[in-house]
Amino acid sequence: MPRIPTRLIVKAYQNNPLLPLLLRECRSLDSARNELRWLHERALHIARQRAISGRSGGNYPVVGWRGLFRSMCLARSKGVPLQYILGDQPFGDLDIKCVRGVLIPRHETEAITFHAAELILDILSKNNWMDRPKAATLRIMDLCTGTGCIPLLLHALLSPHVLRLSVVGVDISPTAIRLAKENTKRNVRLGVLSERALSEVSFQRGNMLEFNHDGFPTMEGLFPRIPGLATSPEPRCDILISNPPYISPREYYHGTTARSVRIFEPKLALVPPVNLSPSMVQYRNIRREDLFYHHIAALIPRLQVKLAVLECGSHSQAIRVAAMCKDVLGKCNSTGSILVDIWSVTGYDGHPYAVLVRSR
Amino acid sequence: MLSIPWVCSRCLARSARSVRNLRLFYQRRGLQTESDLSPALLERACSLAAEHATLSDRLSTLFDPKTAKRAGEIGPVVKALEDWNNANKSISELNSLLVDPDAETELRTLAIEELESTQVALATVSDNLKRSLVPRHPFADLPCLVEIRPGAGGDEAGLFAFELLKMYITLCVRRGFRSAVIKRELGDGAEDRLSEAVLEIEAEGAYDLLRTESGVHRVQRVPATETKGRTHTSAVSIMVLPSFPDTGSAADSAHNFDDPSSDYYIDPQEVRIEKMRAGGAGGQHVNKTESAIRLTHVPTNTVVSMQDSRSQHANRKKAWQILRAKLAEARQEAREKELVELRRGAMGGIARMGRGDKVRTYNYGQSRCTDHRSGLTVHNLDDVLEGGESLETIMGSVRSWLTDRDILAITSTASEKRV
Numbered sequence: 001m002p003r004i005p006t007r008l009i010v011k012a013y014q015n016n017p018l019l020p021l022l023l024r025e026c027r028s029l030d031s032a033r034n035e036l037r038w039l040h041e042r043a044l045h046i047a048r049q050r051a052i053s054g055r056s057g058g059n060y061p062v063v064g065w066r067g068l069f070r071s072m073c074l075a076r077s078k079g080v081p082l083q084y085i086l087g088d089q090p091f092g093d094l095d096i097k098c099v100r101g102v103l104i105p106r107h108e109t110e111a112i113t114f115h116a117a118e119l120i121l122d123i124l125s126k127n128n129w130m131d132r133p134k135a136a137t138l139r140i141m142d143l144c145t146g147t148g149c150i151p152l153l154l155h156a157l158l159s160p161h162v163l164r165l166s167v168v169g170v171d172i173s174p175t176a177i178r179l180a181k182e183n184t185k186r187n188v189r190l191g192v193l194s195e196r197a198l199s200e201v202s203f204q205r206g207n208m209l210e211f212n213h214d215g216f217p218t219m220e221g222l223f224p225r226i227p228g229l230a231t232s233p234e235p236r237c238d239i240l241i242s243n244p245p246y247i248s249p250r251e252y253y254h255g256t257t258a259r260s261v262r263i264f265e266p267k268l269a270l271v272p273p274v275n276l277s278p279s280m281v282q283y284r285n286i287r288r289e290d291l292f293y294h295h296i297a298a299l300i301p302r303l304q305v306k307l308a309v310l311e312c313g314s315h316s317q318a319i320r321v322a323a324m325c326k327d328v329l330g331k332c333n334s335t336g337s338i339l340v341d342i343w344s345v346t347g348y349d350g351h352p353y354a355v356l357v358r359s360r
Numbered sequence: 361m362l363s364i365p366w367v368c369s370r371c372l373a374r375s376a377r378s379v380r381n382l383r384l385f386y387q388r389r390g391l392q393t394e395s396d397l398s399p400a401l402l403e404r405a406c407s408l409a410a411e412h413a414t415l416s417d418r419l420s421t422l423f424d425p426k427t428a429k430r431a432g433e434i435g436p437v438v439k440a441l442e443d444w445n446n447a448n449k450s451i452s453e454l455n456s457l458l459v460d461p462d463a464e465t466e467l468r469t470l471a472i473e474e475l476e477s478t479q480v481a482l483a484t485v486s487d488n489l490k491r492s493l494v495p496r497h498p499f500a501d502l503p504c505l506v507e508i509r510p511g512a513g514g515d516e517a518g519l520f521a522f523e524l525l526k527m528y529i530t531l532c533v534r535r536g537f538r539s540a541v542i543k544r545e546l547g548d549g550a551e552d553r554l555s556e557a558v559l560e561i562e563a564e565g566a567y568d569l570l571r572t573e574s575g576v577h578r579v580q581r582v583p584a585t586e587t588k589g590r591t592h593t594s595a596v597s598i599m600v601l602p603s604f605p606d607t608g609s610a611a612d613s614a615h616n617f618d619d620p621s622s623d624y625y626i627d628p629q630e631v632r633i634e635k636m637r638a639g640g641a642g643g644q645h646v647n648k649t650e651s652a653i654r655l656t657h658v659p660t661n662t663v664v665s666m667q668d669s670r671s672q673h674a675n676r677k678k679a680w681q682i683l684r685a686k687l688a689e690a691r692q693e694a695r696e697k698e699l700v701e702l703r704r705g706a707m708g709g710i711a712r713m714g715r716g717d718k719v720r721t722y723n724y725g726q727s728r729c730t731d732h733r734s735g736l737t738v739h740n741l742d743d744v745l746e747g748g749e750s751l752e753t754i755m756g757s758v759r760s761w762l763t764d765r766d767i768l769a770i771t772s773t774a775s776e777k778r779v
Contacts, residue, residue: 015548031650034667082649090671107651107672108643114673247644256641270644313643351642 001027018070021077025260035082036073042086043069079260092153093192097183101175103269105149108352109243109311113150115343116241116309117157119356123307124162137164141303143208143242143296145169146269148180148201150241152187155197165196170206173268177203208295209273237303243311244292245272251289286324289313293321293355294328300357301332308357318342318353325357401771405441405493412438433496440489447482451475494766497568498692499602504567505542505685506559506600511576513594516583518553520722521596523745524577525557528570531747537563542678543668558682560603567602572758574600575719582724591725595718601685624688631683632656633676655679662686720754729754734761 004023012019012029019032022039026032047065072085083089083098090096091105092114098104124138138158142150151169158165169180180203187193247270251257261270272291286294293310300308308325312318322340329338339358344351415431418424454475457463463471508525510517525541532539539561547553561570577596582589604624634654642648652667653675664686666679720731722741729744730737734757743750 026649030652030667034652035649038670081647083647090669090674092671092673103644104647106643107648110671110673243644245644251641251645256645258646261645261647265647311643313645314641 018073021073024077025079035076038082038086039072039076040069043072079263081260081264084264091149092156094149094152094156094183094187095190095192096147096149096152097179097186098147099175099179100264101266102173102179103146103265105147109150110153111345111352112243112309112311112343112354113153113241114157115345115354116239116307117154119307119309120154120158120239121161123358137166138162138239139237140165140167140239140241141237142167142169143240144244144269144292145171145180145203146176146243148176148183148203150243151180151201151203152183152193152197154241155201156187156193159194159196159200165200167201169201169203170208171203172205172207173266174205176269177205208292208299238306240296240300240303240305240308242292242296242309244296245270246289246292246311246313246317247271248287248289287320289317290320290324293324297325297328297357300325300359301329304359305357306359308355310355310357312353312355315342315344315351315353318344318355321355325355329357329359401490401493404770405437405489408434408437408493409441436492437489440485440492443485444482444489447478447485451478451482454478490767491763493770494763497571499571499688500568501565502567502602502604503560503562503564504570504600505603505682506561506570506573506598507682508554508557508559509597509599510554511595511597513579513592515547515550515553515585516579516592517594517596518547518550518555519584520577520579520594521554521557522552524596524598525554525559527745527747527751528559528561528573529747531751532559532561532563534747535563535569537561537566543666543682562603567600569755570600572755572762573598575717578718578721580721580723580725599689601682601689603681604684604688624684624691626657626684626687630658632658651675653679655683657683657687660687660690662690719758731758734758 004027008029009020009023012023012032015029015033016036019029019036022032022035023029026035043065047063047068051063075085076082081098081104083104084100087099088095088097089105091110096105120138120140140151140154142154145151148169151167155165155167171177171180184193184197184201184203188195188197245268247257248255249271252262252267252271257270272288274288293312296308296310299305310321310325312321319342322342325340326338329340337359339356341356341358343354343356412431412434415427415434419427419431454471457471458468458475506528508521508528510521513520525544529539529541539559541557542560543556543558545554545556547555575598577598578593579596580591580593583592583594586592632655634656635650635652649670650667651670651672652665653672654663654665656663662683664679664683666675666682669675669678717732719733720729722729722744724741726739727741728737728739729741729750731754734754736754736757738744738750738754740750744754
């Protein structure tokens, strides 16, 4: 990382004495200024809330915000993510609460979720979903859901167009499941999510890396618990979306992963674990960062998924994942034609990449 | 026992002046329109009345929202024309009474009195008719965005831009409009120095109210940054843009920007979207808080950047809103300019007042605010800067000036057509 020029530090100090603290993490004056403004607004807000709750009503002077503001800036200078300090992150129109131990939603995931919603609406209009009898429930599953941002945003985007939805988010971490449930209530309370979300969005704990004897992920125990899936004899799901851990151990320790991310965000959500499952023997050449995609690809034909959207870390990974999906789906060959596609858009930081799998 | 041992004579003079200035003092220098209607205008009014009659006929059998809207638009013209006809008829009757040799003298004096009052009424009635003939601005019903940028004058211009932003916010508060600053960029290391701001006013018809404000506002004062006490002149440019509603709510209106056939459609292919910083790895590798977005409309080279919100999605939405507003305003202006070019010969040198021209001067030394279009001067600068009644007086005078100008334009084009 290049050193920050002294000139820049002096300039920042003249601007605001707390600005050099933020410069350590932000590396540029513009973004440091923005963060300072957001922290300032939040510190004032918190102090005001305290003043209101402490003394009943009235317009009391706001006290103690300076100390709070300063401690926030100090925390930020040590690399604590801004979202953990502020406690939330906007995601689409939603406001997602963030706590330590759960991955913070990224801009890329936001872009991919918006695109997925467009694709889903496109498929629905092509298949005349709206004209079907009322029994038709659109079933969506999000694997490795974390804060629950993807299921919630999809529900917010689709609920005006689809009468019945069943969205389920699966994650291995109990902290994440708790947070995701809290986020549902929070956004309904804020009025950005419809009341339907309380009954239509659910979160389940599950490990998708466990295998049964068939070589499929054991999510058997999970299916009966999911309202939309339990009704049919065969577990089915229309849409599968996922942002699984995709960082290789090498990139994590010596490469591109930022220090702040390594220290403060859970490794569980970033790097796939070493997998010693016997069924993996036949896939010896699989890379560790692609582990989750392999499992998801196996689920696609099993659940008769119409559309799968898988977020990937880089273009090369997206190419690998696309090839893997073709391979796995070709072997199963249960359904007719399968379309594997790589989607990306310029104009976002770091160019989001997603592998789209469509079957008809 | 005086608690203040010594008072500077200047301070006394200043307080005396502020008391004196509470009285508003207006000077009016406006465009004079002819008091009688030109035959061309009258013809236009009559044709509109005929159209209204057919429209209301059609409406009585079948309701159609489009027809109803058009009829509602023409309604005021028909009413004004009726009034004008009535006034004219009564004048001619009274005249015939005066000419009549058999009439009694008492009746004659009454008739003379009546005639005088009717003639006064006729002037206002014909004025009303003229005003109703001016077509409404296509964006008149829309909410608006006010873009404030300091121009020549460096720091001082930035300071004054901040004051103008406050002025419009307080105006909105006083009128009960909901307003939000959607973009605020401060100058280097200062809390009260703008480098750019966009104020959104979410009230229907706010564009019509504020469109008088577009242009360069000039300030003449001794700046806070000045050490030698010299008066500086700086400029702040203000642009009032229409704010288009979201797609869903306005599918039927003419302002539907998603429809490729619409005048205000922007091809997304022509817009370049940029992140502000070239990044290395993204996604899970880093946790970026930067959410800045820059949109460039390539054919016109219009650039909008947005970084105020923490959400990239929200920034993108706002940037698109501003870009759409800018392009729509530019297209509308181009169309108006074309019309002006057509009219120029007939209008005898009345040029369009674009945003390049200075429209208003705020002079602190004389505590005066002058609008150069309507020629109105208000000697109560404090009230103007607080967004008070005086500001609205000025805005009102400019609006009537705009209407007068439109009337002149209509008259000249209409008479040209006849020739």
